[in-house]
Amino acid sequence: MQYQPASSHSAAIIGASGYVGAELSRLVQQHPALSLFGCYVSEHSSDAGTLLSDLYPQYAHCLKIPLQGLTDNEKSSIKHQADTVFLCTEHNISVALAPEFLEAGLKVIDLSGGFRLDAVEDYPPFYGFEHKQAHWLRQAVYGLAEWYPHEIAEAQLVAVPGCYPTASLMALLPLKKAGLLKSSKVIINAVSGVTGAGRKASLATQGAELSLQAYGLFEHRHTPEITQQLQHEVLFTPHLAQFPRGILATLYAELNDDTSDTDLTSAYQCYAEQPLVRFKKLARPAIKDVVQQPFVDIGWHRQGNQLIVLSAIDNLLKGAASQAIQCINLQLGLPVEEGLL
Amino acid sequence: MQYQPASSHSAAIIGASGYVGAELSRLVQQHPALSLFGCYVSEHSSDAGTLLSDLYPQYAHCLKIPLQGLTDNEKSSIKHQADTVFLCTEHNISVALAPEFLEAGLKVIDLSGGFRLDAVEDYPPFYGFEHKQAHWLRQAVYGLAEWYPHEIAEAQLVAVPGCYPTASLMALLPLKKAGLLKSSKVIINAVSGVTGAGRKASLATQGAELSLQAYGLFEHRHTPEITQQLQHEVLFTPHLAQFPRGILATLYAELNDDTSDTDLTSAYQCYAEQPLVRFKKLARPAIKDVVQQPFVDIGWHRQGNQLIVLSAIDNLLKGAASQAIQCINLQLGLPVEEGLL
Amino acid sequence: MQYQPASSHSAAIIGASGYVGAELSRLVQQHPALSLFGCYVSEHSSDAGTLLSDLYPQYAHCLKIPLQGLTDNEKSSIKHQADTVFLCTEHNISVALAPEFLEAGLKVIDLSGGFRLDAVEDYPPFYGFEHKQAHWLRQAVYGLAEWYPHEIAEAQLVAVPGCYPTASLMALLPLKKAGLLKSSKVIINAVSGVTGAGRKASLATQGAELSLQAYGLFEHRHTPEITQQLQHEVLFTPHLAQFPRGILATLYAELNDDTSDTDLTSAYQCYAEQPLVRFKKLARPAIKDVVQQPFVDIGWHRQGNQLIVLSAIDNLLKGAASQAIQCINLQLGLPVEEGLL
Amino acid sequence: MQYQPASSHSAAIIGASGYVGAELSRLVQQHPALSLFGCYVSEHSSDAGTLLSDLYPQYAHCLKIPLQGLTDNEKSSIKHQADTVFLCTEHNISVALAPEFLEAGLKVIDLSGGFRLDAVEDYPPFYGFEHKQAHWLRQAVYGLAEWYPHEIAEAQLVAVPGCYPTASLMALLPLKKAGLLKSSKVIINAVSGVTGAGRKASLATQGAELSLQAYGLFEHRHTPEITQQLQHEVLFTPHLAQFPRGILATLYAELNDDTSDTDLTSAYQCYAEQPLVRFKKLARPAIKDVVQQPFVDIGWHRQGNQLIVLSAIDNLLKGAASQAIQCINLQLGLPVEEGLL
Missing domain, CATH: 3.30.360.10 (Dihydrodipicolinate Reductase; domain 2)
Structure with a gap:
């Protein structure tokens, strides 16, 4: 894959109000080759409409970004205009959301556990819900960046490790x-x-x-x-x-x-x-x-x-957000540490 | 006032599941002149029925005491059999509960802010509720033990300081x-x-x-x-x-x-x-x-x-529970530090 | 062994200025059957002459006890007048000090590692010094109170576990x-x-x-x-x-x-x-x-x-000082928890 | 002052092994317009010869820099080849060291208190030493970057605030x-x-x-x-x-x-x-x-x-190291936040 010119790759973050979501928003925001398409939370979240920097004053200088409710309209605009969706949502929400973005042709990098296990049968005992996306679960590549760089580079769906x-x-x-x-x-x-x-x-x-x-x-x-x-x-x-x-x-x-x-x-x-x-x-x-x-x-x-x-x-970085950035770096043909040091 | 023989004075603790309530339960439990009549929580609390020691494993050795829902029956038995009620409840709950125990002739030592201020007019701006117990508010003695020992000794209602x-x-x-x-x-x-x-x-x-x-x-x-x-x-x-x-x-x-x-x-x-x-x-x-x-x-x-x-x-001790014990010590004619060292 | 009347048993604490020594001093001080003979530090310690409560303001109410330099005179008075010596000293200092008190007929309860291992050969590799007290090492009883109550009760030298x-x-x-x-x-x-x-x-x-x-x-x-x-x-x-x-x-x-x-x-x-x-x-x-x-x-x-x-x-209590009290309780025929609850 | 091309300005850090020195070394190291001339400690320090990253494993990826003893030879090479000296030394050491670098024509940015007060008379009562550099004390500019940007830009000696x-x-x-x-x-x-x-x-x-x-x-x-x-x-x-x-x-x-x-x-x-x-x-x-x-x-x-x-x-950053970087940015005509975000 060719190197992408700076800011050409557009990434939306869903579930941006959590600890991982905020770290990821910051990393995407400051990444030389990514543009932050938008930060989203559940349509019904009380955080919808606030600024991410109001929840995270430590990032007041860089995250004056509105948290938008993920309405159908917003989903539609993501599908039409963004390149990658990062999911920082609950496990079952990720499983529910990922397919529609994937089917719209976007890349999905999921930071939940929704696509990490081998088989749908593993989900009820360990995650407490029925996993109905056997197809996408099979497609998902485990995003341990140092170990599966080629698979991650080619994957449409990446499951960032726990x-x-x-x-x-x-x-x-x-x-x-x-x-x-x-x-x-x-x-x-x-x-x-x-x-x-x-x-x-x-x-x-x-x-x-x-x-x-x-x-x-x-x-x-x-x-x-x-x-x-x-x-x-x-x-x-x-x-x-x-x-x-x-x-x-x-x-x-x-x-x-x-x-x-x-x-x-x-x-x-x-x-x-x-x-x-x-x-x-x-x-x-x-x-x-x-x-x-x-x-x-x-x-x-x-x-x-x-x-x-x-x-x-750091559980929020190599254990989540910065590893997700490593994955998108691999997908964009960038050095794995791009935007992280 | 005469020294009371050990365990003759019976104290009930309402709101025993909070941090202050648990400390106070421990102090009453180990106090040579007090017997713990019972530990109570709101009738509708999910803690009702559990042991205090399940919430506070640090006191597993001494607080295997059931938290009882404060039903009308329980109130009645407190009124008939206990000598003192400690209230570790929310401010407005204390104001609502204290009068019935006081009218039944019990002593009440309230650890909330419900009876600390000078006048009912102070309550709406600072506590957000109408205080309807002007009579008892006037009767309440401020329980700063080193400063008002005689007043506390005589009081039927003590407001333990914040x-x-x-x-x-x-x-x-x-x-x-x-x-x-x-x-x-x-x-x-x-x-x-x-x-x-x-x-x-x-x-x-x-x-x-x-x-x-x-x-x-x-x-x-x-x-x-x-x-x-x-x-x-x-x-x-x-x-x-x-x-x-x-x-x-x-x-x-x-x-x-x-x-x-x-x-x-x-x-x-x-x-x-x-x-x-x-x-x-x-x-x-x-x-x-x-x-x-x-x-x-x-x-x-x-x-x-x-x-x-x-x-x-320590905000939970001199700032609450141990000061409440100082107050009851004063009322019982005991040394102020009885049961505390 | 017969129950000892309160305060009849006199205990000296050597190495009282450390974290363990201070906890032990407090426990001995408040123990109903022990009297604190004195608190000692090395003759050359800068702590000699200060009050234990100056080092430990949390115990200002109970440890206004002078830390005395362990001179020959002090040793002599301990030997003649105290019943038990607690050693809270460095491992090699304990090994050096214990024999003279033992030979004077005192009981020694050592909280260092100086008498915990099976054989003198174990000391150079793990403690970095030659252990020259094979005789006393053999006599030492491992002071795990719940496990060796009878041995501890009879022992002249107890090695409190790490x-x-x-x-x-x-x-x-x-x-x-x-x-x-x-x-x-x-x-x-x-x-x-x-x-x-x-x-x-x-x-x-x-x-x-x-x-x-x-x-x-x-x-x-x-x-x-x-x-x-x-x-x-x-x-x-x-x-x-x-x-x-x-x-x-x-x-x-x-x-x-x-x-x-x-x-x-x-x-x-x-x-x-x-x-x-x-x-x-x-x-x-x-x-x-x-x-x-x-x-x-x-x-x-x-x-x-x-x-x-x-x-x-708690590493300073069951892991050291309170376990040492359990040991002396066993030696005095007292309940193992005497003075601890 | 003109913008300097990247890495053209060479800075030595003396006293680099402390908390402030390490932060400053990292900031200089990653600064686009600075090159790190060297990290120095006292000639007699046991840290001389070790890597800064051995003291600060959190910076293992970027501070594999040897801490050099500040010998006369090293001083001489700093004077001849570096542009700026950062002093992260004790107050009196800074006062002793600064003049020789200043007289050699270097800029000195001192992070100690050695040049912060108005007059030499203030030093004995507050710093406990006689300050013999009245001349340089008068020359020193107080490095509160947002307040004295022009003075800092022109100063040869900057006293970074406490x-x-x-x-x-x-x-x-x-x-x-x-x-x-x-x-x-x-x-x-x-x-x-x-x-x-x-x-x-x-x-x-x-x-x-x-x-x-x-x-x-x-x-x-x-x-x-x-x-x-x-x-x-x-x-x-x-x-x-x-x-x-x-x-x-x-x-x-x-x-x-x-x-x-x-x-x-x-x-x-x-x-x-x-x-x-x-x-x-x-x-x-x-x-x-x-x-x-x-x-x-x-x-x-x-x-x-x-x-x-x-x-x-952050006491180590805006309270010391990053403010020192603000000062050198001002001196180099760079944006005050260069290398800091």
């Missing part, structure tokens, strides 16, 4: 692909900031209720996402912390016998030229080092066959 | 009573933890929304409360911080000419025998030093006629 | 003793507040440097402590968080085939009568629920043979 | 210059994150010691800085909070009689075209909205003659 799966898969895929993982289950202990729960009133995320606590034991919907992508059994346990942003995943894996340090180094060599992966052998990534940054920080430590990989991201 | 007023008045009343304050307005800059906003879902108190921000400028309802009690004009500005508990008030006052250090020392001498006031001339009270403690920490600093007083409390 | 080992062992020992653990290694992912690093100036614990980060991978000295006590291989990975107090351990264990829920319930039944263990099958313990409390909160979750146990403590 | 003074003066100067302030003292209540204390080991800034506490009452060195610049008496009280970055100043001022809202609006109209000032009449700036941003957020609220102005900045 935040925990991004932190986990970026750490584990090099090992899996290199055949270094023993068949035993990988344990993923992850801690997330509270923006991961979304921008909404909830007693569980009231400031005074937060400290550090596990949740979703054995049943979090990111478990099948990781398993399907990794093709390896994992035990994933998320924890909610009191800080606003960031995920730290501590991953415990067993290596095949005779795995050398050199094998590990070679495996992670896949990231050598990746501008948004900061890999360092003995690094101990920290939440503070990735907050408000589009990177994933990775380090590994071993003792015999026992491997620990540490992986940190 | 959290900000407690921090402010404890710092300023010694100066006012000693005649050291110039007539110019006192500036009160205060910062509170998020429990001050109550236990409820709200976007403004979502963990990710918190940092440090002023609110209620010129119009917070604690302004008239402080002014009326202090009989001095104040400019009170609260701020919401991201920590769970605690208030730090930084108070700026002008001293009358010729006020000596000795005058100041004498003024604060009123606290010399008060077990729950930790006064120290040049102290710089910190939030961490008062959290989960029933104390108010006070220090002063001056330069010429300019005085700064620093005052810190 | 904070992470306490959280870990309290969760795992019931399973191990009941024979439910498969031989595969147990993974312990733990997160601690910054008081765990001790009260000292250090760039790594400067407020702005903290967020969430793993440390001590594969080499933390609590690994051999846990392994030796559990008699089971573990992989222990600590993390430093930005909150002040508390540890949350997330433990991943494999159960033997055919382990039923009933087996698990039976195993944890050992805690049914323990007043300082708050066990609940599906509980998800949170840091905020244990801070400033002497409890360990434990819950378990399973899926097939995979078990996750969650365990939370 | 963090608290920046937050305070940006809020107050419009009022003062418009003649709206009554002569009574302005009260400045300010709260700062812990990076304000600098990157160094210190017990007072250990994570567990932080909460919210006033300090420097009546004697902070930013008081004379504000007073001299504002030409108005102020009472400035700083507080240390537990968050890493950001300052919120709440300013209490009295307006002259007959000051209208229009007068206030007109006064702040001076910022209408300023890209790094986000002014909004009733705004309530929050720390979270300015962190990691080069803006100052300002809002005002009044009641009669009483005015409250709220002002928030």
Whole structure:
């Protein structure tokens, strides 16, 4: 695909009022090759008609953009005039909305979980709704940008990975692909900031209720996402912390016998030229080092066959919005980090 | 009044599911001279029927107490069998509930703002409702325990002070009573933890929304409360911080000419025998030093006629629940700190 | 052993100026059966001569106790007049100090790691010093209060467990003793507040440097402590968080085939009568629920043979000072929770 | 002054290992018109020889820059080859270093307090050292970028304002210059994150010691800085909070009689075209909205003659490093926000 001249590619953002939507709006807004077609919320949302910068004073200088209700008229104008739709909507809303934009010929980059799993059968148990878009689910490409650049470049529908799966898969895929993982289950202990729960009133995320606590034991919907992508059994346990942003995943894996340090180094060599992966052998990534940054920080430590990989991201960026930008960069033939550094 | 034998005095707590209600339930529960008659919530609350310890796992060892819906039957049994009712309800609910318990002869200790202001006319502008209990409002004694011990001891209805007023008045009343304050307005800059906003879902108190921000400028309802009690004009500005508990008030006052250090020392001498006031001339009270403690920490600093007083409390304890216990201690003729240290 | 009349048992605290020492001083001070003989710091410490309450304004009401330099004279008076010495000193200092008090006939309760490991050979690799007290190391009883009450009651020298080992062992020992653990290694992912690093100036614990980060991978000295006590291989990975107090351990264990829920319930039944263990099958313990409390909160979750146990403590209390009080309570024939609730 | 072609202007940073130095290194590094000549620390610093990115893993992608000891050789090469020196050194070190670079004809932008006050006599009482550079102190231009653009553009020596003074003066100067302030003292209540204390080991800034506490009452060195610049008496009280970055100043001022809202609006109209000032009449700036941003957020609220102005900045950016960039932009004839958005 040819390089597109600046601002020629027009992107609409639906569900722009959430934490991810606002980050994405900012990134699209400042992207040299994208123009922001518009920011949309549900027609019935009380946010419709307000400025995005009223919800996010931190972006008062750049997001004086009206949040528009997604009426039929607006949908129609998006279909006729925009090139790509980013969906930052609830899972089931994404599934409902995506097909009409796809059928109108637009590209859709979905940041929900609506098109991440392998099959419609996975949706009722993990997402609690019937998924009626088996066709589009099959078409969807998993948007882990460093791993599927060609597929993403060609895809009409991209399912941007979940935040925990991004932190986990970026750490584990090099090992899996290199055949270094023993068949035993990988344990993923992850801690997330509270923006991961979304921008909404909830007693569980009231400031005074937060400290550090596990949740979703054995049943979090990111478990099948990781398993399907990794093709390896994992035990994933998320924890909610009191800080606003960031995920730290501590991953415990067993290596095949005779795995050398050199094998590990070679495996992670896949990231050598990746501008948004900061890999360092003995690094101990920290939440503070990735907050408000589009990177994933990775380090590994071993003792015999026992491997620990540490992986940190900003859940709203590499775990959502900046990875979505990586995907559209790939589609536009741009460097993957365009507009992100 | 005679000392009451242990557990002879029976107290019911209405509105027990909130942050203040839970602290108060714990304090009553462990108080040597009180027995907890019962913990109540609104008849229609979804918390009715659950254990208080299910809402507050930190008190799993001591608050396995059912939250009962406040039905007519329950009200009747409180009236016939309990001695004191603590109201931890919304302001207007307190105003509605207090009279029937008072008329049944019970003591009422109200932790809301329903009986704190001087006159019913103050309620519509600051609390947004018509106050129809002028009689009881006149009867109410302001429960600032160190200042009105005799009045509280005799009162049938006690209005426990607000959290900000407690921090402010404890710092300023010694100066006012000693005649050291110039007539110019006192500036009160205060910062509170998020429990001050109550236990409820709200976007403004979502963990990710918190940092440090002023609110209620010129119009917070604690302004008239402080002014009326202090009989001095104040400019009170609260701020919401991201920590769970605690208030730090930084108070700026002008001293009358010729006020000596000795005058100041004498003024604060009123606290010399008060077990729950930790006064120290040049102290710089910190939030961490008062959290989960029933104390108010006070220090002063001056330069010429300019005085700064620093005052810190736990908003849920000295700012609410433990001060309510001080009030009932006074009523029972017990040491003011009974059950608190 | 006979019950001791109140205040008859005299305890000296050496290393009282640290976070653990201060908590312990407070607990001894308010304990109905103990009298605080004195609080000591190194003879050369700049803290010598100051009041403990000057270092800990939160305890201004109860710890107006001078920190005395531990001169030879002071040692001598301790030996002649005190009954028990609590050591809150550095590991090697404890090893150096304990024998002389033991030989003088006192009981010693050591809160350092100086007497926790099985053999002197374990010390150079994990603690970096030669341990020359093999005799006393053999005499030392591991002070995990719920597990070794009789041994502790009889011991002259008690080694109070480390904070992470306490959280870990309290969760795992019931399973191990009941024979439910498969031989595969147990993974312990733990997160601690910054008081765990001790009260000292250090760039790594400067407020702005903290967020969430793993440390001590594969080499933390609590690994051999846990392994030796559990008699089971573990992989222990600590993390430093930005909150002040508390540890949350997330433990991943494999159960033997055919382990039923009933087996698990039976195993944890050992805690049914323990007043300082708050066990609940599906509980998800949170840091905020244990801070400033002497409890360990434990819950378990399973899926097939995979078990996750969650365990939370206050690192300064159940992880140190309050557990030391449990030990002395056992020695004095008092209820284990005496002075703690 | 003419626009300089990209990368033609070469800047050395001395004291680059601190929090401010690192931010400034990043900003210079990514600035389109600057080239980073080198990053320096004291010859004897243990940081000499390490990479800046080793101290700041969050900047691992952009600051793989060696910290060089500032030997005589290095000084000489800076003098001969660099155009501007940024000093992020201790106050007295700046005073010692600046003259030799100035005399060599370089521009010096000093981020310490070494050249901020009016006269050498102010230094012993507020900075604790004799200031022997009266000549250069007179030459120094106060680098409050929005207020003294022409003077800064022409200056050889710029004294970048302190963090608290920046937050305070940006809020107050419009009022003062418009003649709206009554002569009574302005009260400045300010709260700062812990990076304000600098990157160094210190017990007072250990994570567990932080909460919210006033300090420097009546004697902070930013008081004379504000007073001299504002030409108005102020009472400035700083507080240390537990968050890493950001300052919120709440300013209490009295307006002259007959000051209208229009007068206030007109006064702040001076910022209408300023890209790094986000002014909004009733705004309530929050720390979270300015962190990691080069803006100052300002809002005002009044009641009669009483005015409250709220002002928030990132102490490391608008309070130091990004304001230093504004200054060099002015000197190079670039837009003031060049390289900052």
